[in-house]
Amino acid sequence: MMSATADRPRTMFDKIWESHVVAEHPKRPAVLYVDLHLVHEVTSPQAFSTLRERNMKVRRPDRTLATMDHSTPTRPGGLAVVDSEGRRQLEQLMRNCAENNIELYSLGTPRNGIVHVVGPEMGRTQPGMTIVCGDSHTSTHGAFGALAFGIGTSEVAHVLATQCLLQRRPEPVEVLFGGRAPEGVTAKDLVLALIAQIGVDGGTGCVFEYRGEAVRQLSMEGRMTLCNMSIEAGARAGLVAPDDTTYQYLHGRPAVPKGEGWDRALARWRALPTDEGARFAKTITIDVSRLAPMITWGTNPAMAIPIDAPVPRPEDAPDGAERAARQRAIEYTGLEPGKPLLGKKIDVVFIGSCTNSRLSDLREAAAVLAGRKVKEGVRAMVVPGSHDVKKAAEAEGLHEIFKAAGAEWREPGCSMCIAMNEDRLTPGQYAVSTSNRNFEGRQGPGSRTFLASPRTAAACAIAGVVVDPRKLPFVPEVAA
């Protein structure tokens, strides 16, 4: 007999949550089973030490996958260049994985790359799964219809030991991107517009499900960009329902089932999307047809404006707290309130990070850079998200386009997104960056960051100032 819960219309979040709950009590966090635990060098050493101290083993090494990304060097051929703290973390990860029989995509090996790039690329990320990682941008994996949470180091230890996570049930919220995106408006612009609208805590306690025509139109890579930044609006996770775009992306990837296994998986995945009539806690609506390319001017990702808009004035802020935040951000970024950001001179362009370092991101940047030159005095870095992305980009000749334009073509890693290796701005420098965080000092002490899409970033690299990518005459797409 069907239970009452199975009868009522459910959101995709409800379905994934309910099929993974091991124990639930109204007054306590639920115990949730974890299908895949991703691990990187920064948040895992302490967790493995905890296990060692308590004489515990990793419960499911086969459901655990590790990579090195944050502190790895990206200098071409410069695999030995890491600082001592970084080197220690990398060595510890190597030892911890060897001792516990955990698969590791080690520095310089063919599968290495940013954790949120390699999981999907290998087909380890699949619809309907619960996925965790000691990293806030784990939300990226929600693009596949997987419930993916970023967790803290003590939770990493807990998951290593038990393959379960203690978690309060979040509320499913619908984020409806209606209409079609105008030319020059990409997934990055959609998510920056959302965060600007609802603020950095607009998603607290929520799991977003991104819906609407504009989301359906996005490639898997665009959906990953979208889900990646859910956390920047404070959401616990972001989700996109799987569809043919998802299945096409997954089919044939190394960890994805084949033959009859594929058919069975497909049948399961097709039952995941939110049922008609299912209730969300609320709906946030964004009319995509009215959006422009977005860029941030301040020191959090919600401080974002349409690229041709003026830098907001503190005195126009809706409340005192926002006024103070704007004031402080303006002091840090050294911009003039009320004046356009367009035309602002920049020093560095960074194209990379788990938000925008996949093949289609690099194609977008290459389409702008092809046959053009990076402005003299500007440093442009292109850092692929993984070795696979690098290989695929090189097979298409994208690296030649970047190099001919005067941009650096680097080895994969987090790089200047977080400046945990040698890739950083010098104090006071301005960067247009395709990453997801523009906090004070994020790209090195005193660094000042304007977040934007790969297309906008590449256009700015050519101009040497902040420009509207719609104003640049585009050459035809580099590849289909």
Ligand SMILES: CC(C)[C@H](C(=O)O)[C@@H](O)C(=O)O
């Ligand atoms: C280092 C890591 C814990 C951190 C995160 O949690 O996201 C980093 O990836 C980031 O983007 O700030």
Ligand code: SF4
């Ligand atoms: S690329 Fe940036 S945001 Fe992504 S995991 Fe690395 S440091 Fe974090």
